[in-house]
Each structure stands twice: as C-alpha cells, then as structure tokens.
Amino acid sequence: MPKETFFNLSPEKRSHILETAISEFAERSYTGFSITHMVTRAGIAKGSFYQYFENKLDLYRYLLLNVWVERKTSFLKSRLPPSGDGFFGAVRHLLLTGIAFGLSQPRMAAMFRPVLSPWAGDEELGALQQETLAYQRASFLNLIEQGQAQGQVRRDLNLETAADLLMAITRDGIDRAMSRIMGMTLVELCARPKRAAEFDEEDRAALVDEVVDLLRRWLGVSAGAPAETAGGGIDIDALADTRPVREGP
Template sequence: MMKNELTKPKQTFLNLAEEKRLRIEKALVEEFAREGYRRASLNNVVKRLGIAKGSLYQYFDNKEAIFLFVFERFTRLVKSMVGKPSAADWRPDNFWQTVRRVWEAGIIFIDRHPVYYQLYLNALFEQDIPHREEIISRVRLFSMEFFGPLAAAARERGGLRPDVPVPVVVFMIDAAMDRFLQSYARSYLDDGLKLAAADRARAEAGMDSIIEVLKNGLGGGQRYP
C-alpha cells in the first residue's frame, strides 16, 4: 500500500501564494504529460518557470513525490467527474444508460483536461512508473470494480444475455470505451473512426453507434430493448 505521505508536498509548497503554486503545478503536469515519468526533466521545468532548482526541492522530496502529487490531482479530477454508481445506475434497465453516462464523462474529461489524460496514458504504458499498479488501479473506473457489479446485477435480472459471462461483458465495454477514448485523444491510434480532434457531436454519435452494437451483442433481448 502506498503511503499517502509520499504524495504530499512539503508545507513550503502549500504556503506559496496560490497563483505561484498553480503556475508550478501546471508546469509540472505539462512536463510529465509530454515526456512521461522517466524522461520528464525537472531541469527543464525550473528553466521554464524561471525558478531555481533548489526551490523545487523545498517544495517536494524528490521526483517521485512530484509525480505522485501530480497524479493524485488527476485521480481526484476523475473521481469528481464520474463518481460511484448511483441508485439509478443499479436498475438493470438503466445499464446501458449508465455505460453511456460514464463514457460521456470520459469524453468530457478529455475535452476539459487533455493534459491530464495524456499524463494518464503515459502512466498506463510507460514502465518503471513509481507505484504504477496502485495508482493505475485507483483510477481504472471502466473496469471490474465499476461495471462488474452493475453487469452482474443486470445479468441476474435479465438485462444482459445469460450466456455471456460477466468478465466478458466488462471486457467488451472496457475495450471499446478505452480504445474509443484513446482514439479520441491520440490521432495515430485512430484508424477508421476519424475521431481525432473531432467535435463532441461527432464523438457522441460514434459512441452511440458502438454502444448500440454492444447492446445487440450483450443485451438480454426484448426485455430491455
């Protein structure tokens, strides 16, 4: 278990005037988003900020702590935008609506915080990120933890095909959603859907089209059409 202390900046950083603090946070997330963890250069950050190298080490213990702090900001942002399944989400006839809601939250997140999403993608695929497994799992909303129980409940009550195992349901949704969002954010992964830098309307149309297919493939037939 990661000690939360690790992600904490020193008091000095918290004492900073908010304007300056935010300016530094912005520069840090930008650097990690552009370069990933290992290649991110603190020399570069301080140069661009016009502050001294030593100052950064007055604010944080080391590079790892800086990264974890930045990633923690991302995690909070995500959680504030998606949240946990609500009471309505548990109704089996609302299953696909919930999928749509979370999916859309992902699109909005990328529109609003593209740099943080880039940070996340880098963390997802770079090796030797500090505490990768844990920080990734904290934010993997589109996975077993979120949709698993919902899918199980929906399947139990006829909202999903009984012959498709829950892990397969979750896998399909996860794969489609993840890949969709990556294509939306990273053009070179976008082979045919032409989502890259697309406007929201177009993205949502693509999303609905895909959800429709998932519904056909996974849905429980006539009961909740």
C-alpha cells in the same frame, strides 16, 4: 506526498508550479520529464523543488491521486446522468462525459495514459499502474454487475473477461477512434487545444452510439426476455479511475 512547505505556498504559486509540471509531463512523458528543465520553465530554483517534493514520482503521484481525481469527480458530479434511460442509456452518458472530460483536460489525459492503460512503460510507474488498473477493473466489474442486477445485461458471461473487453472497448477503442477522427494524437492536441472543437457534439454522439450499439448487442439480454427498465441508473463511483484520496495536510 508533497512536503508541508508546498502546501504553505500561496495558491497562485502552487497552481503555477502544478500547471507547469502538467505541461511538461504531457509534452515530454514521464521518463522525458526533467526536473531541471521544469524548474527553469516555472521560474523557480531547483533547490525549491526539493523543498516541495521528494522527487519526480512524488509529484506525479500527487497529480494523479489528488489533482486528477478531484477534477474528474467534480466534473462528473456537474453532469449527473439522467435517470430513466436504462442501463445502456446511463453507459452512453458515462462515455460522453468521459470524452468531454478528456478533451477538457488533454494534458492530463496525455500524461496519465501510461498509468491508465495496460502499457508497462516506465518501470518506476509499475506499482502505481498496477494499483490503478486494479481499481479500474473493479469499477468495471461493478458496472457489469449493476447491469445484471437491473436485468438488462445477460448473466451467461465470464465476468472477468467481460471486464477486460469492456475496458478495451470503452478506453482503448474510443481512444483509437478519437485519434483517427481528429487526425492527431493526444499530445498534438495539447499543442492545439482549440482543435478539440472540431470533434463536435455530433461526432461524439455518433461514435458513442456505435459503441453503445456494440455493447447492447454483446451484453444486452436477448430480445423477448422481460425488459426490466425500471430504474436503470448507475452508481457514479463506477466511473472513478482511482480510489478517492484526501487532500494533503
């Protein structure tokens, strides 16, 4: 957690430092991130950095557990799922919202990829990654169970394996497809954020519809079973990447 000194800074300066750090992390990855380089770019002295943060990991953790979480939850709350579309309709909305958020924050999406994906990467991030993945898994498990409770997801599933595959499809699969469709990686997108518009609403809907179609065929109760379409929303907490955390002192 950052030191008190950091929170005594003016909001503008604080934000300036964080934005610079986000850019650096996105462009150079966690390992490539150099404190020396970042402070030069931000126009502050290296000594100041150590009056704000313990070290690189402290800064990264703060960006993940506070900044990212805060932005994501507020984004999601501004686009609440329409109720009445049933479970898969809610999932569809969830995926579309997730894509929109990622495109609106490409730098953060890029810098947190190693910790939101099951890729070991930097040893230093191991603990953080394990914690985050565990929380995501729990969220996805919860999601499937909600679908079952609503009678729209079959019950003869191995829940644990289903959660793994569901994560792979909705995270890795969509990532892969987006990279292909946009013809660039996430890091390249950061350099040209306007290109995100080329992947327009129509393309996004087409992709998500393919994915939801897969999910319906895989998870949906077989045709002919009692379709219990009543309700059918999903708990918004199921979308979170990490346990909600409070702002620092």
